[in-house]
Amino acid sequence: MENMNPEPATAAHRAAILAIILASYFMILLDNSVIFTALPSLQADLQLGTGELSWVQDAYTLVFGGLLLLGARAGDLLGRRRVFVFGLVVFSVASLLIGLAPSGWWAISGRAIQGIGAAIVAPASLSLLTASFPEGRERTRAVALYGATAGMGASLGLVIGGALAHWISWRAGFFVNVPIGAAMIALAPRFLPETGRARGRFDLFGALSATLGVGALVFGIINTADAGWASAATVTAVTAGIVLLVVFVLIERRAAQPIMQLRLFASRRRAGAYVARFLYLGAMIAFFFFTTQFLQEVLGFDPLQAGMGFLPMTAVNFAVAMGIPRLVNRMPGSIPLVAGILITLAGMFWLSRVGVDSSYLTDVAFPMVLIGAGQGLAFAPLTSFGIVGAPAADAGAASGLVNTFHQVGTCLGLGIAVAAAATVPAAGAAAAHLAAQVSAALTTGSVLLLLALAVTAALILPADLAARRVLIPLGAAPAPLAEAAR
Known part of the structure; x- marks a missing residue:
């Protein structure tokens, strides 16, 4: 594929490209979390049961995660800017439909359509970013800002969702996407570079088996909260999910x-x-x-206060993330990554000790500061x-895998945490029971972070240090040597 537009020649042009990509990516990530602080208001307005309410989030993340690889492939074949714009149209229209939703199933269907748009925009945005910024300091800074956007989108979504639900309506959190999407x-077409069409086919069977496999696995895990691991529905769903994912491979x-280039692994x-x-x-x-539930149901915060309650994490996250480009130019990127996961783990474990008598400042805000710092370092x-050393022909596939593992991790992580919380027996007051469930879920989150730390230490750290030793004496390593060091 070849660029149809020339490489951007000015700093202002590159700044415009970065702004468009980050604003679009931020918008789709915002909807991963903007809904959380607004869930009680949405539930009351649309009269949803607990199971239906969970699908307001799951419909989005499942479709998003399941179709990401197909979205990445579409960009490679049809042109990344063209696909990027189409995804923004789908996402913006779906946001409007959700804001107008008269019923729960209308809102859930709209969230699924939003997921389709997000699955198209996310990989195209990262591919366009890597195509627009040459290797070196500029790309390092651009990728760092892209990674920081992932963390801040999740954090600020809680603040924005709470503020809009308190002052206006939960619907405003979706309406706000429409003018932003229209502007992007x-x-x-004015600023982003285009890539030409390429000959090829869509791997529809691969996409279908991946989407159904992840969906079945998540459904089975979530179903344990009500039916347990021994129920026929749970066993059937989990088994089907595993089989379908094996078929996908x-x-x-x-x-x-x-749609998934196994050579990238x-x-x-x-x-x-x-x-x-x-x-x-x-x-x-x-x-x-x-x-979010702990702040509102145990500490008694309203949606606005709950959203503002995440500001310690958001502020620290932003401050640390802004320093990452300078940091990774001075040391191997694996060092801040290990430090970030370790700091996040410390904050998560501290927060997992909450109880019904906990205070916001010492038991929530201080751990959030650590979690925000860890996010800023790690993302x-x-x-x-996730994209290092990927051939140009695989740029879309590598970008798709980054976002796929992001969203599938979100889906399965939530299912595992919900299942862990469901193991807490009901006893005493509702607030005390919820506090115990929150503690169990966050303890499970701490275990996941410990595993992430182990994977990073075993795979990323030694390979990165080895690559660094090859690159430093050579100044710029030839591709075969750089790849061998990986």
């Missing part, structure tokens, strides 16, 4: 043009980054989902290692 749709091994750094991202995001979704290196 108008600006993208077999399809990808034999497909002439697979040959790099220890990339493979480690995908698995570590999966585990890290599984822990973070448990933190967001259950801490950018995780993103960078």
Whole structure:
């Protein structure tokens, strides 16, 4: 594929590209979390049961995660800017439909359509970013800001969702996407580079088996909260999910043009980054989902106060993330990554000790500061290692895998945390029971972070240090040597 537009020549042009990509990516990540602080208002307005309410989130993340690889492939074949704009149109229209939703199932269907748009925009945005910024300092800074956006989108979504639900309506959190999406749709053709169409086929069977496999697995895990692990529905769903994912891998091994290039896992750094991202995001979704409930149902915060309650994490996250580009230019990126996961783990474990008598300042805000600092350190290196060394022809596939493991980690992490919380027996007052459930869920999140730390230490750290030793004496390592060091 070749660029149809020339490489951007000015700093202002590159700044416009970065702004469009980050604003679009921020918008779709915002909807992963903007709903959390607004869930009680939405539930009351649309008269949803607990099970239906969970699908307001799960419909989005399941479709998002399940179709990401197909979305990445679409960008490679049809042109990344063209696909990016189409995804923004789908996402913006779906946001409008959710804001107008007269019923729960209308809202859930709209969230699924939103997931389709997000699955198109997310991989295209990262591919356009890597195509627009040359290797070196500029790309390092751009990728760092992209990674920071992932953390801040989740954090600020809680603040924005709580504020809008308190002052206006839960619907405003979706209406706000419409003018932002329209602005990005108008600006993208003017500034973003286009890639030409390429000959190829869509791996529809691979996409279908991946989406159904992840969906069945998540459904089975979530179903344990009500029916337990021994129920026929749980066993059937989990078994079907595992079988379908095995089928997916077999399809990808034999497909002439697979949506998931298995060769991308040959790099220890990339493979480690995908698995570590999966585990890290599984822990973070448990933190967001259950801490929001703790603030409102145990500490008595209203939606606005609950959203503002996340500001210590958000502020620290932003401050640390802004320093990452300078940091990774001075040391191997695996060092801040290990430090970030370790600091996040410390904050998560501290927060998991909450109880019905906990105070916000000492038991919630202080751990949040650690979690925010850890996020600020970890997200950018995780993103960078997910695309490091990927051939230009696989840029879309590598970007798709970064976002796929992000969203699938979110789906499965939430299911595992909900299942862990459901093991807490009901006893005493409702607030005390919920506090115990939150503690169990966040303890589970701590275990996921510990596993992410182990994966990073075993795969990413040694490979990154080895690559660093090859690159430093050579100044710029030839591709075969750089790849061997991975």
